[in-house]
Amino acid sequence: MTSFIEVQNAEMVFTTRKGRFHALREINLQIERGEFITLIGHSGCGKSTLLNLIAGLLTPSSGVLLCDNREIAAPGPERAVVFQNHSLLPWLTCYENVHLGVERVFGASESKEQLKERTQAALALVGMSHAIAKRPHEISGGMKQRVGIARALAMEPKVLLMDEPFGALDALTRAHLQDELLKIVARTRSTVVMVTHDVDEAVLLSDRVVMMTNGPAATIGEILTVDLARPRLRVELAEDPAYVHYRKEVLDFLYTRHGHVEREAA
Template identity: 85%
Template sequence: MNSNFIQVQNAEMVFNTKKGRFHALREINLNVAKGEFVTLIGHSGCGKSTLLNLIAGLTLPSSGALICDNREIAAPGPERAVVFQNHSLLPWLTCEENVHLAVERVFGATESKAQLKARSLAALDLVNMGHAATKRPHEISGGMKQRVGIARALAMEPKVLLMDEPFGALDALTRAHLQDELLKIVARTQSTVVMVTHDVDEAVLLSDRIVMMTNGPAATIGEILSIDLERPRNRVELAEDTKYVHYRKEVLDFLYTRHGHVEKAA
């Protein structure tokens, strides 16, 4: 296994704002192995999404370097697909057409229309949304929209799947169902995943490692917790698993004891 598939090397991120310079991230060093599922967790404002955007190439670091598959990350690319909390589907297109947009961008120069259509439908089938191929976003539920967003990302056959709280806006039952589906999809595709979450249970259930961020400004990686739980994982069985309970407590201790969140007075 390539343990340096994604490399973040001493990355810093400083934003120039109307109120002056804001130091968002400092001294970020992280290696992600090929096929690994890593979650980023921490309190609001700790730079989780900023770090994900750096890996996506949506923003460039103030200093330091980011590398994916031995190439420096200097811009967005189809080898790094992003799934946001907002599904970002185009409302005037069907589910299949929304997926087709991404497929055409990556494979349009080398494949026929029939092949592109087959890719789009296969991606929808992967997330159990083949039945909704001809429906438009307003005709399906929030959870279904998010499935289509994931299908669109997977249709590009990315080397890395980047997810920014993809289930954060969903109700608890829908979120749990999509978490279980994501576990199955990742097992089938062997995707490398970096995911931002606020949900401790989600982090422990899905991850191979949990990267715990210190509070901002100038946030950094506080601790990294390896999750040694066999796959495939079953949330009901894990609920009383002593190792699962231990990992959950470790993350909670970090977030609320070692790096407790203190609300600023108004």
């Protein structure tokens, strides 16, 4: 039985002014439907490159990627991406930003009223119904990111791809949105692949943490299965021995087994 997403022997080599740069090598990864996967590693380890390959924004130099038994050759509405920068259009309201994506995906098959209901439901899902008529400059960074997530979810993607979506937010806002994301994923049962630098975020959210070796020619070093019951409450997990163990495993990988590059640079 095949997995929902499969990365088979993927390599990524970029041609630059200074020559060829081997970003990723021998990437093999299987993701099941409904799984929450985080990609973690030091800067330059190819996390975002791997996410962009799954999104279809990049084509691998060799190897193949599959989603639902179809080769990933280009971006598609079944794979929605949420970037660290919210990427909202500043001249449109929150409603219009979400509706734009909804209309693109469902405009040919649904009525205007159905499109409106779908847009409003997505904004309600992320708690942004109150800001439906506001433009991006009128709301906070955390709210902008909520709208970006709403736009992605409104398209009912099979896969939600997130590239450090909370990285630019303050700690309290980030924690709140992490908790909201856990609730949203529980309701939608989305398959999620998320890039993060945050060890606590990775353990809190994930079913599995994919740990990348240092670049260049980075690959998957280890995969940690996080066997913590859901729903997960961060306050309760803070002193949970299993949570502490998983957190230590990731830290050991990053700073003991694959921290030599940082020490040498220092």
